[in-house]
Amino acid sequence: MTAQKTTTATLPLPPGELLEMYRKMLTIRIFEEIVFDVYRKGLMPGLAHLSDGQEATPVGVCATLHPDDTITSTHRGHGHIIAKGGRVEPMMAEVMGRVTGYCRGKGGEMHIADVSLGILGANGIVGGGIGIAAGSAFTAKREGKGRVSVAFFGDGAINQGIWYETANIAVLWKLPLIYVCENNQYTEFTHFKKLTAGEGLGARARAMGMKSLEVDGNDVLAVYQAAHELVGAARKGKGPATLICNTFRYGGHHVGEPGTGYRSKEEIAEWKAKDPLPRFENILLEHKVISPADIEAMHDEVLTRVQASVTTAQQAPFPDVKEAGEHVFA
Amino acid sequence: MTAQKTTTATLPLPPGELLEMYRKMLTIRIFEEIVFDVYRKGLMPGLAHLSDGQEATPVGVCATLHPDDTITSTHRGHGHIIAKGGRVEPMMAEVMGRVTGYCRGKGGEMHIADVSLGILGANGIVGGGIGIAAGSAFTAKREGKGRVSVAFFGDGAINQGIWYETANIAVLWKLPLIYVCENNQYTEFTHFKKLTAGEGLGARARAMGMKSLEVDGNDVLAVYQAAHELVGAARKGKGPATLICNTFRYGGHHVGEPGTGYRSKEEIAEWKAKDPLPRFENILLEHKVISPADIEAMHDEVLTRVQASVTTAQQAPFPDVKEAGEHVFA
Amino acid sequence: MSSRELTFAQAIREALDEELARDERIFVLGEDVGVWGGVFRCTEGLFQKYGPERIIDAPLSEEGYVGLAVGAAMTGMHPVAELMFGDFITLVMDQIVNQAAKMRYMTGGQVEVPITIRATMGGGRSSGGQHSQSWHAWMAHVPGLKVVVPSTPYDAKGLLKTALREPNPVVFFEDKVMYAKVKGPVPEEEYTIPFGKADIKRQGTDVSLIAISRMIHPALAAAEKLAAEGISAEVVDPRTLTPLDEETLIQSVVKTGGAVIIDEGYNHFGTTAELAATIAYGAFDYLDAPIERLGAMDVPIPFSPPLEFATIPNEEAILAAVHRVLDGRRR
Amino acid sequence: MSSRELTFAQAIREALDEELARDERIFVLGEDVGVWGGVFRCTEGLFQKYGPERIIDAPLSEEGYVGLAVGAAMTGMHPVAELMFGDFITLVMDQIVNQAAKMRYMTGGQVEVPITIRATMGGGRSSGGQHSQSWHAWMAHVPGLKVVVPSTPYDAKGLLKTALREPNPVVFFEDKVMYAKVKGPVPEEEYTIPFGKADIKRQGTDVSLIAISRMIHPALAAAEKLAAEGISAEVVDPRTLTPLDEETLIQSVVKTGGAVIIDEGYNHFGTTAELAATIAYGAFDYLDAPIERLGAMDVPIPFSPPLEFATIPNEEAILAAVHRVLDGRRR
Numbered sequence A, B: 001m002t003a004q005k006t007t008t009a010t011l012p013l014p015p016g017e018l019l020e021m022y023r024k025m026l027t028i029r030i031f032e033e034i035v036f037d038v039y040r041k042g043l044m045p046g047l048a049h050l051s052d053g054q055e056a057t058p059v060g061v062c063a064t065l066h067p068d069d070t071i072t073s074t075h076r077g078h079g080h081i082i083a084k085g086g087r088v089e090p091m092m093a094e095v096m097g098r099v100t101g102y103c104r105g106k107g108g109e110m111h112i113a114d115v116s117l118g119i120l121g122a123n124g125i126v127g128g129g130i131g132i133a134a135g136s137a138f139t140a141k142r143e144g145k146g147r148v149s150v151a152f153f154g155d156g157a158i159n160q161g162i163w164y165e166t167a168n169i170a171v172l173w174k175l176p177l178i179y180v181c182e183n184n185q186y187t188e189f190t191h192f193k194k195l196t197a198g199e200g201l202g203a204r205a206r207a208m209g210m211k212s213l214e215v216d217g218n219d220v221l222a223v224y225q226a227a228h229e230l231v232g233a234a235r236k237g238k239g240p241a242t243l244i245c246n247t248f249r250y251g252g253h254h255v256g257e258p259g260t261g262y263r264s265k266e267e268i269a270e271w272k273a274k275d276p277l278p279r280f281e282n283i284l285l286e287h288k289v290i291s292p293a294d295i296e297a298m299h300d301e302v303l304t305r306v307q308a309s310v311t312t313a314q315q316a317p318f319p320d321v322k323e324a325g326e327h328v329f330a
Numbered sequence C, D: 001m002s003s004r005e006l007t008f009a010q011a012i013r014e015a016l017d018e019e020l021a022r023d024e025r026i027f028v029l030g031e032d033v034g035v036w037g038g039v040f041r042c043t044e045g046l047f048q049k050y051g052p053e054r055i056i057d058a059p060l061s062e063e064g065y066v067g068l069a070v071g072a073a074m075t076g077m078h079p080v081a082e083l084m085f086g087d088f089i090t091l092v093m094d095q096i097v098n099q100a101a102k103m104r105y106m107t108g109g110q111v112e113v114p115i116t117i118r119a120t121m122g123g124g125r126s127s128g129g130q131h132s133q134s135w136h137a138w139m140a141h142v143p144g145l146k147v148v149v150p151s152t153p154y155d156a157k158g159l160l161k162t163a164l165r166e167p168n169p170v171v172f173f174e175d176k177v178m179y180a181k182v183k184g185p186v187p188e189e190e191y192t193i194p195f196g197k198a199d200i201k202r203q204g205t206d207v208s209l210i211a212i213s214r215m216i217h218p219a220l221a222a223a224e225k226l227a228a229e230g231i232s233a234e235v236v237d238p239r240t241l242t243p244l245d246e247e248t249l250i251q252s253v254v255k256t257g258g259a260v261i262i263d264e265g266y267n268h269f270g271t272t273a274e275l276a277a278t279i280a281y282g283a284f285d286y287l288d289a290p291i292e293r294l295g296a297m298d299v300p301i302p303f304s305p306p307l308e309f310a311t312i313p314n315e316e317a318i319l320a321a322v323h324r325v326l327d328g329r330r331r
């Protein structure tokens, strides 16, 4: 596999932060690979919706966010959560339905949240996080402290009315809301072009009076730079914006299907050649931010941590049945 | 009141059809004036949502339609229904809750329908007719006979998700659907600009990949010509389009409020100066399609007919109570 | 306590006003709630008093602004989102049911979602099939929502103030026929009314009339007529459907031995079903006759007044039902 | 009649196939129902057989495509709109409730609206709070909709074929746990099953188990266990909620004197309430003990299996309820 090269004359962030971004991308990749295993071994209930291949988008965007900024995520949410600082241990425990999970096992794979980190939840309703993100942006504007709200969603969600209705409101009320569309080319098993009229989301966003940028979603620095511009403007009260990141999921819509019936081998190979991880690695190596040995060490360290999270979760109890009736009301 | 002049070198339709258009505009105006009275005299239940001032739009659009084309309408629907051929007698009877009404008194002022004429119903849900119109366009396309479907709606409805979701579908599937936005400047008591982000519906429609035209909605020939172009294209399989007609309602949102609290006298006067009726009259007079005497005669004739419709409705029975349980299922 | 007479709408407005003054996290949004003061005058003057940041005219995008309200609630605000007609709740079901109602549970208790949805209900105004419906039973079927159905200005004010101090989603139903037409005493002093406490609006011993929202008024009128016949009817107002004060309902029927349940929501699979089933279970040994259910006729709501009135329970229907209960007594 | 075993999904697919062949007004639309054949395989091969004009992959726009389906139904087509998860019915309530259900009535009988909405229901797959709900009680609360809740491949096929010949809106609920797991005999010959006819799945004399959709299976299993104890349980399947075969339910309880009602929808304000209230009324003089209601626990549906299973009625819970009924007998 030849990784496509991205050359950047100057790096936009200090080495420490770049390393942190790299670590997060690696963590997402490894987390998804391990969840794949966990699912295949029957160690988790429900379905697993993985985002390996898409790591650059959440990491590039979240690198521009502060701890008190918020995000909302999707059914394919592991990457967003890790990128915003979520810890793999309570994530894995949640995926495995344990009481030690982020949501005490009540939310599950599609509903991980860590509100203390500004992660207002993954969401099983496609487009379901968008209204919530608009509301968080409303609160942020009211607070007046420059906080922003990011809604992550897929190419499928752009055809839900909630996008349109909140876009109109967000522009009118100048809310600090960034719509981030992770276009992985497919809405389940159908190519997005078969489902999307016109010039796509960018044109729609502009028609609503919003700035919109479209970037190579597998180039973490390109994502970072575009997000940096839009988030910065939103912080300064310039209102909402849309960012479209073109990317690809390597696996199936969920682990139960191989992802090949509706996508050609060539298409998959083409995207694997643009894998965000080696591309970022090459930049970091080139700029001597990291050495090959560092990479290997980091890989081992993350792998060990994620693997340990499985073992720990396996040993953790399921929630007690009496919890079923708790947390309905505050 | 000085009527604004519209000069047209050549008329786009033969005299008989122009006269028919004029008669319809006059009928709408008089119908609304009489309903105003009927409401004020307490002769009708519920509310009355009148469209006097907006006559040119429905008439200009419907002049391009065939009997088997369909329309869907709104809470402010009397004009659309008359323009598509609806008879004033069952309309008035419906408004007055009589069993002789179009819907046997079950629908009411906001729900007049004559399915045999392709009038698939006014609708009390703002945007409620849009999905239905899309469905009629779907059927039309399947039938393959060049039939088209028109959805009338107001400036308020453009911010409902259903517009957006069906617009995407209609473009993708090339449905013969014409979205007609009657922009009367206000969504109830709020100016549409306060509620609409971006460049408005035209830009949104174009972003969805649809042709969009915007016309002086008080110039019936301008409306006709634009509708003619879009309807013609739709009949030929070119897909959906949007037509925006700028106009104004003279009265309140409903008869119970005067329409003045949120609109200045100047604004109202400005629009009255652009009254669609005298403007069309002037053209017809200028081109000798009609004489002043003809106008007077037609006015009297229509007035007599609409007045008679009130008397007839008053004499007609209310539906029998046993009808309450009928027509739930076919 | 000193008291004045307020209309139902004025009581709502006063509750909003007092709570807006008390807690700056509270804001109101909806269509024409601001400058215009609301089509039913429930927010009259609040825009002028609290400004455009707190009394907000939203675009005609119910799903959008209710969705936004859910997110605002999750991040520390307390929105009051208005649905001008409760019929439009169909447009925001996802935001209420799949988001607001379950967010706390699905996050294992991480968030509170203090959103109040104000929605109208009720027919009788010839508003037609899409402006007259009463969907409180739907909401009461959803875990995670509190559901309020006040019947008097006093209750409306006290319960709305409670809603605005609740850390949970509340759907607050206001029968629009009462806004201007129902007047009643409301103390000058501040008060709140707890959720889950039924109110016995009239004491009685022979039969229980359990009525929801505006239906309390024909029930009280019927009780008055029955008194003249020597029949002592108890009139019970659950006031909230979630939580439901099952105990008070059951105890009333334990005492009287018979019940008529009156609601303007549809009868079939509605509120009358839940209340009848709950009482039939809890007062099984005390019921002398089958429980009578008077919900709205199960038809789309017709426009023409004679038809519409035929679909809504009224005093006469209540009296007839009471006589069925009493005549049908098994002991 | 010759018969084979089909899964629940195969039975659905066969009904669609036969009706698509019979009536060219019928078309199917939904997400990934076409090329892919549906995530639950209910439309497998139909795209290949009937082409893209009749088996249509819609964008992820539930309100848009269901709205379109309503209009298509009003103009002579017979759409089958699929909601992959019944939880998404929240997104299309306006199209179903304010448009499809009342269009005929509001026009005074001018139109027919022959639309079939296929929606899944049911938990037990650890799909979490937004992919496990059962909203049939909501639909049954709406006048103008027919509501179908089949429990076996045989019923599913026969009832779906009836839906596709109905001139009215039908909401057809399919418990997704049954798609692949429940197999049963389905005749080769064509048949349909009328709406409004309950089916006695097992005859009995001591207690009536009235169960909805998939809950029929634990009810049958419980009846088997009870038989071993010498208790004869009758198992009744209403099959459709609107129309509801009240007579068969009541007569069963008149015979047995006791009832347990089992449903996977929420208990509160749900199907168990309507059935219990209806039976308590109709069989008042024959009931020996209070009717037991076993709906889903009134909480958002949790992900973790031990929690989720605790919220769904099962065989054990049914047995316990039967014993409460029998032990609580008053005569």
Ligand SMILES: Cc1ncc(C[n+]2csc(CCOP(=O)(O)OP(=O)(O)O)c2C)c(N)n1
Pocket (backbone or CB within 6 Å): A075, A076, A124, A125, A126, A127, A153, A154, A155, A156, A157, A158, A184, A186, A187, A188, A253, D031, D060, D062, D084, D088, D091
């Ligand atoms: C409202 C809604 N409709 C349908 C689904 C079923 N579904 C889950 S994911 C998905 C495709 C989403 O595509 P996209 O938004 O592109 O996200 P991706 O899966 O590609 O990350 C669908 C149809 C859902 N969960 N919610």
Ligand SMILES: Cc1ncc(C[n+]2csc(CCOP(=O)(O)OP(=O)(O)O)c2C)c(N)n1
Pocket (backbone or CB within 6 Å): B075, B076, B124, B125, B126, B127, B153, B154, B155, B156, B157, B158, B184, B186, B187, B188, B253, C031, C060, C062, C084, C088, C091
């Ligand atoms: C979904 C919905 N929301 C709100 C209303 C209440 N309402 C009725 S008409 C109206 C304003 C509609 O404005 P517009 O679409 O511009 O039509 P106009 O009244 O100007 O003809 C509103 C808010 C409604 N009927 N339906």
Ligand SMILES: [Mg+2]
Pocket (backbone or CB within 6 Å): A154, A155, A156, A182, A183, A184, A185, A186, A187, A188
């Ligand atoms: Mg996608």
Ligand SMILES: [Mg+2]
Pocket (backbone or CB within 6 Å): B154, B155, B156, B182, B183, B184, B185, B186, B187, B188
């Ligand atoms: Mg308008």
